Amino acid sequence: MSELLELRGVGKRFPGVVALDDVDFTVRAGEIHALLGENGAGKSTLIKVLTGVYPADEGEFRLGGASIRPGSPRAAEELGISTVYQEVNLVPSLSVAENITLGRQPGRAGLLNWRAIRRRARAALARLELDCDVDAELGALSVAHQQMVAIARALDTRARLLILDEPTASLDEHEVAELFKIMRQLRADGLGIVFVTHFLDQVYAVTDRLTVLRNGARVGEFATAGLPRLELVGRMLGREVSAAEFAAQGAASPADHAAPPVLATHGLGRRGAVAPFDLSLRGGEVVGLGGLLGSGRTETARLLFGLDRADSGTISVHGAPCRIDSPREAVRLGLAFCSEDRKAEGLLPNLSVRENLLIAQQGRRGALRALTRAEQEQLCAHYIAALQIKTPDPETPVKNLSGGNQQKVLLARWLATQPAVIILDEPTRGIDVGAKQEIEQLIAGLRADGLAVLFISSEIDEVVRNCSRVLVLRERRLTGEIADGDLTADHLMHLMAGTHE
Amino acid sequence: MKVRSPLLWPLAGFVALLLLNAVFNPAFLKITLLDGHLYGVPVDILVQGSRTMLVALGMTLVIATGGIDLSVGSVVAIAGAVCAVLLQDGHGLALTLVAAVGAGVLAGSANGLLVARLGVQPIVATLILMVAGRGVAQLLVDGQVIIIASAPFEFLANGFVLGLPLAPLLVAAAYVSAHLLLRRTALGLFVEAVGDNEQASRFAGLAAARIKTLAYVFCGACAGGAGILTAANIRAADAYRAGENMELDAIFAVVVGGTALTGGRFLILGTAIGALLIQTLTTTMYNLGVPPAVAPVPKALLIIGVALLQSERTTRWLRGLAGRKEAA
Amino acid sequence: MKVRSPLLWPLAGFVALLLLNAVFNPAFLKITLLDGHLYGVPVDILVQGSRTMLVALGMTLVIATGGIDLSVGSVVAIAGAVCAVLLQDGHGLALTLVAAVGAGVLAGSANGLLVARLGVQPIVATLILMVAGRGVAQLLVDGQVIIIASAPFEFLANGFVLGLPLAPLLVAAAYVSAHLLLRRTALGLFVEAVGDNEQASRFAGLAAARIKTLAYVFCGACAGGAGILTAANIRAADAYRAGENMELDAIFAVVVGGTALTGGRFLILGTAIGALLIQTLTTTMYNLGVPPAVAPVPKALLIIGVALLQSERTTRWLRGLAGRKEAA
Amino acid sequence: DRQVKIGFAQTGAESAWRTANTNSMKGEAAKRGFDLKFADGQGKQENQIRAIRSFVAQRVDVIVLAPIVETGWDPVLREARRAGIPVILTDRTIQTADESLYACFIGSDFYEEGRMAADWLARKVNGQGAIVELQGTPGSAPANERRRAFADAIAKHPGLKIIDSQSGDFRRAGGKEVMEAFLKKHGRAIRIVYAHNDDMALGAAQAIEEAGLKPGTDIILVSIDAIREAVQAVVDGRLNCTVECNPLFGPKVYDIIGPLIRKEPVPKKSYNKDELFDATNAAAVIAQREY
Numbered sequence A: 001m002s003e004l005l006e007l008r009g010v011g012k013r014f015p016g017v018v019a020l021d022d023v024d025f026t027v028r029a030g031e032i033h034a035l036l037g038e039n040g041a042g043k044s045t046l047i048k049v050l051t052g053v054y055p056a057d058e059g060e061f062r063l064g065g066a067s068i069r070p071g072s073p074r075a076a077e078e079l080g081i082s083t084v085y086q087e088v089n090l091v092p093s094l095s096v097a098e099n100i101t102l103g104r105q106p107g108r109a110g111l112l113n114w115r116a117i118r119r120r121a122r123a124a125l126a127r128l129e130l131d132c133d134v135d136a137e138l139g140a141l142s143v144a145h146q147q148m149v150a151i152a153r154a155l156d157t158r159a160r161l162l163i164l165d166e167p168t169a170s171l172d173e174h175e176v177a178e179l180f181k182i183m184r185q186l187r188a189d190g191l192g193i194v195f196v197t198h199f200l201d202q203v204y205a206v207t208d209r210l211t212v213l214r215n216g217a218r219v220g221e222f223a224t225a226g227l228p229r230l231e232l233v234g235r236m237l238g239r240e241v242s243a244a245e246f247a248a249q250g251a252a253s254p255a256d257h258a259a260p261p262v263l264a265t266h267g268l269g270r271r272g273a274v275a276p277f278d279l280s281l282r283g284g285e286v287v288g289l290g291g292l293l294g295s296g297r298t299e300t301a302r303l304l305f306g307l308d309r310a311d312s313g314t315i316s317v318h319g320a321p322c323r324i325d326s327p328r329e330a331v332r333l334g335l336a337f338c339s340e341d342r343k344a345e346g347l348l349p350n351l352s353v354r355e356n357l358l359i360a361q362q363g364r365r366g367a368l369r370a371l372t373r374a375e376q377e378q379l380c381a382h383y384i385a386a387l388q389i390k391t392p393d394p395e396t397p398v399k400n401l402s403g404g405n406q407q408k409v410l411l412a413r414w415l416a417t418q419p420a421v422i423i424l425d426e427p428t429r430g431i432d433v434g435a436k437q438e439i440e441q442l443i444a445g446l447r448a449d450g451l452a453v454l455f456i457s458s459e460i461d462e463v464v465r466n467c468s469r470v471l472v473l474r475e476r477r478l479t480g481e482i483a484d485g486d487l488t489a490d491h492l493m494h495l496m497a498g499t500h501e
Numbered sequence B, C: 001m002k003v004r005s006p007l008l009w010p011l012a013g014f015v016a017l018l019l020l021n022a023v024f025n026p027a028f029l030k031i032t033l034l035d036g037h038l039y040g041v042p043v044d045i046l047v048q049g050s051r052t053m054l055v056a057l058g059m060t061l062v063i064a065t066g067g068i069d070l071s072v073g074s075v076v077a078i079a080g081a082v083c084a085v086l087l088q089d090g091h092g093l094a095l096t097l098v099a100a101v102g103a104g105v106l107a108g109s110a111n112g113l114l115v116a117r118l119g120v121q122p123i124v125a126t127l128i129l130m131v132a133g134r135g136v137a138q139l140l141v142d143g144q145v146i147i148i149a150s151a152p153f154e155f156l157a158n159g160f161v162l163g164l165p166l167a168p169l170l171v172a173a174a175y176v177s178a179h180l181l182l183r184r185t186a187l188g189l190f191v192e193a194v195g196d197n198e199q200a201s202r203f204a205g206l207a208a209a210r211i212k213t214l215a216y217v218f219c220g221a222c223a224g225g226a227g228i229l230t231a232a233n234i235r236a237a238d239a240y241r242a243g244e245n246m247e248l249d250a251i252f253a254v255v256v257g258g259t260a261l262t263g264g265r266f267l268i269l270g271t272a273i274g275a276l277l278i279q280t281l282t283t284t285m286y287n288l289g290v291p292p293a294v295a296p297v298p299k300a301l302l303i304i305g306v307a308l309l310q311s312e313r314t315t316r317w318l319r320g321l322a323g324r325k326e327a328a
Numbered sequence D: 001d002r003q004v005k006i007g008f009a010q011t012g013a014e015s016a017w018r019t020a021n022t023n024s025m026k027g028e029a030a031k032r033g034f035d036l037k038f039a040d041g042q043g044k045q046e047n048q049i050r051a052i053r054s055f056v057a058q059r060v061d062v063i064v065l066a067p068i069v070e071t072g073w074d075p076v077l078r079e080a081r082r083a084g085i086p087v088i089l090t091d092r093t094i095q096t097a098d099e100s101l102y103a104c105f106i107g108s109d110f111y112e113e114g115r116m117a118a119d120w121l122a123r124k125v126n127g128q129g130a131i132v133e134l135q136g137t138p139g140s141a142p143a144n145e146r147r148r149a150f151a152d153a154i155a156k157h158p159g160l161k162i163i164d165s166q167s168g169d170f171r172r173a174g175g176k177e178v179m180e181a182f183l184k185k186h187g188r189a190i191r192i193v194y195a196h197n198d199d200m201a202l203g204a205a206q207a208i209e210e211a212g213l214k215p216g217t218d219i220i221l222v223s224i225d226a227i228r229e230a231v232q233a234v235v236d237g238r239l240n241c242t243v244e245c246n247p248l249f250g251p252k253v254y255d256i257i258g259p260l261i262r263k264e265p266v267p268k269k270s271y272n273k274d275e276l277f278d279a280t281n282a283a284a285v286i287a288q289r290e291y
Ligand SMILES: Nc1ncnc2c1ncn2[C@@H]1O[C@H](COP(=O)(O)OP(=O)(O)OP(=O)(O)O)[C@@H](O)[C@H]1O
Pocket: A014, A015, A017, A018, A019, A037, A038, A039, A040, A041, A042, A043, A044, A045, A046, A086, A390, A391, A399, A400, A401, A402, A403, A404, A405, A430, A432
């Protein structure tokens, strides 16, 4: 097989960080090549350097044998490299169709042909079996749908090399399956595909070979089939891992049903968002919220956290009825909500890791009771160590961290408020295997400490592993609950899809 | 719930103003024929408003890219000065017009260079030319108000064709061409994409810097055109006052017309309505004899009113009120 | 590579200007004692610059929240008018000062309400008061320039304490208190968070609207204070001209001082340096005898220079050049 | 007989001078029982054009126009002529090919004001002395004219030299700031200050006092406008001379209206009488100064 892409000795330094250090990377035509590594290993940076987002400090790039050095994503695209970047990078106020065809609208002599544009967008979405109005404004879609649109866009071009940086982080199984179908088909057509993911199942399901990065350096290149899972994890983490460490944890022990609920709702709902529902969370239990994409999980969380105003029902915390009409009020009552959209709703990009970490706690204390510098530093040191956040130092702007590490900072922000109830919306999105393990342990720890956790994840296994009970949402309505012994992936899937009869 | 057209509120304001005037002064809407051309207050509004409309057209694009151009007033003064100097030296009309628009293009390129290539913030970058540009205009005319004695030149601003005023026709032509250019090609889309999310646009392969530069150049050209009309209207180049405060009126027109200052989606038809609305308001104040110290207030109130009605937060709040009433 | 302090460039510009002056006119930096107080050009710069410094202090916070306040000039006029009217009516100094700052607070609250609660874009919201505010000031003084004949009032702007000019001392005190208030409490952090990502701040439990409103109120209070100093400086309230163009100078000072107009991180020390830099430049123009018509040009050039040096893109470009040279 | 209807298109309310001008026109009209229709142009010519049209429509007897700019008036003035309404220009003149479009012009002569100031000064200091000039807003008509006239007039006196000139923007604060800089730069070399308006002169006087000198004695101050505060300063000896730029056009304008309506000939160009106030006459007039 021919070498499609060859990178030799690529290096890239940011202030205080060596992001890439003498990296070699090869992709053949007609293969799916996984690019793996921990959060902050340098995967995204490698991709950005290759596609001209940043200039490389050193290194040689060859595509199809010819030396290339694209100066911008546009130049890369013209060379036949089509990329889906890690953070969804589309234009929110444009329509789906406009986003998919942006910069390469069909039409004659520069004149737009709207029918062709829509047709093309619809075709691109149809390949992913995505049913979605091409005239809808992109910003109104859920993160997952936006991600699918971004993928559709990347597929809608004749490329030789397709790069997908964590495209599956916010997708559920159905969409992932569709994506894989297309990836295999493209592979058969002779494309080279670079695939970044933190889901090892997906690596084994679809890739031919893989390259592992650690701390910006290449660990090695392997044939996927020849590398056992544990060894792969070991290569990524740089240490021996035992099978026990990664065995599925037993379902969490059931909570004490006699204990009064920390958070309870009665008939809480909002027209057009979620039908009225009853829910009660007890201290020391992890409750899952299951559902397909767009089933209303996020909107339920928003309602609980006072981001949207409920138009019916009541809510009580520690048995006392209360009104939650702003996040500020929610935080004051001991709630915490780690949003799924970390870029828009989570990060303060230009502020430091330290400030991002303590902002919620400081907000809860109020402006006048400022944390002292020593307290702040202690807090940072604690959480940076506890969550193994990879950052040159706490004063680095958080936008310079890798995606997974940003996610950890946000988790830390909420843990620092020492909440009674924490709502985690896709908390493990984009987090590497090691860290996922740590976060799951953390959740177990929180439960042991008596917190109530509301856990939302598109990964069914993760839900089953971590939760003692799962509430199932379908079409914005709470349709069922499974607990304890009944809680299996199969059963849950049927409930979510509404096919359990 | 159907999404309402963003043109609704400015249009409603426009109609309301016309009605208000017509009630207080029935002669307001009367149009007569005088010397074979139309004559009346609505004609005045169109003629006087045409300059702001032209400047606001360019401003719309700049604002859509997420920028702002404060230098348009100075560019109007420069273009007028160029016209006066060239006509005085006996150059032809065609050359004069090209040179005046060219001066605008040059100014726009300077702004574009600073903003798009060198990353200076638009307010700062264009303030420079706003401040320094008037000096340039004064240097051109040597601090004097130069009288222009060219009938064809004056005709551009004050002439009538088939009984219709020429200046609004020219500006309307500019709007139609801009609309076709922006909406029939992908240019308009590119501008909106860059204004909404510059980084994503770059990732999507758009030449963001070039698109932004183009917007500023276009805005400069429009301001140059408005400079021609202004000089032709008063048959003189007044480097000291021409185009004063025009950036404010243009920005108002754009905002009232429904284009957000944060960039992204733009509505050139809205801008045209916005400019007419502002002009009508000025005329109205006049007609109703509002005392001078109070005169800016209704204008301010109108603008805030439209801005409020367009703000999502207010809409939500109003809807909340309505909802509560429904529930009761 | 060490990250350079953002104060570097404005400071360098300041020092360069002082040197330039000292070379052309050795008397420039001379400070003498006159009637027991300091006397010299640097003292003038401090006294004259103190008003812009005060306005720019408030503007810094507003800009840090991602907004802008164009109404400060009008607020200066209003506060001056309030002082004149109250002192004329024989009210005490304390009441007068409180009322003047109170007027500023009121204006700031109006701006804050529009921007933070009703979601009107800052440029539009504050333009309203910019336009209408001067009318209010004129109504207050009934169109007259009112002379203020209160020695203690004048002392605020022109007095000396222990040989040092009082006005800069007062403004310095304002800066120090603001610094303590913002940095010893978490207020500064909250302002930066809201300016950096308003939505995320709200998600993190901050009262974003309240924080923004506070910034506008503070800015109004600063403008009110500057209005007092302005009126005291010339012993008169000039509703027509007081505070004219002050919003531009203040915005320049903030930008030159290293606070980005996009909001987020702010540097009040940088703002102080920026304001002094601009005042020094004005004084330099007088000193070098630059003709008035040309005077805005160097100012514009300086601002663009500093803005360029602070722009990341330029830095990258310069570094690229340097790199190529190194490589060669 | 019938009440006289007058339409007055004012430029705006940009300064205290303008306000005094407006008040004079309004007050005098009330005194004489005229029906004055007042329109404020808010600094824009188009507003004034529109105002004139509405005056024509209302069939006023006379239109008074204080033009904001010098050109672009022909079409609307032709409309007024067609309606048979005479137009009086005040304050500033216009540029037109057809002088018959207006009946007469009554104005302030900025050039004459500058010349009067220079002549008074030459006499006062015997044609000797170093002058600093505080200019008005660069490019504005009064600043241009007053600068030109002063320069022309002192050219006859080789001993009078302008050693520095900066713009104080017609503002008190501007005059003070520029004067402070001049004092540091030239020190005691400055003998004379010529300010294009009183506001700047009063600001400069303050700067001079703060520099430990006596304005009017150590440094001679000459300015233009003669606002009441400045005349008072002349009385107090802080200012040496101020040339009037009289905003009180009311009487002069209305005096001419009678003959105009009766179609009697009136002088095409006349100037509002501008006096000069110095130590000799200031005290006598201060009580009657209206603004
Ligand atoms: N713009 C930047 N400025 C400074 N440092 C950066 C920047 N971008 C990335 N880094 C640093 O480079 C390193 C590699 O980051 P990169 O985003 O490539 O990681 P990644 O492997 O994609 O991780 P993840 O799995 O979390 O997405 C990290 O330490 C990160 O902090």
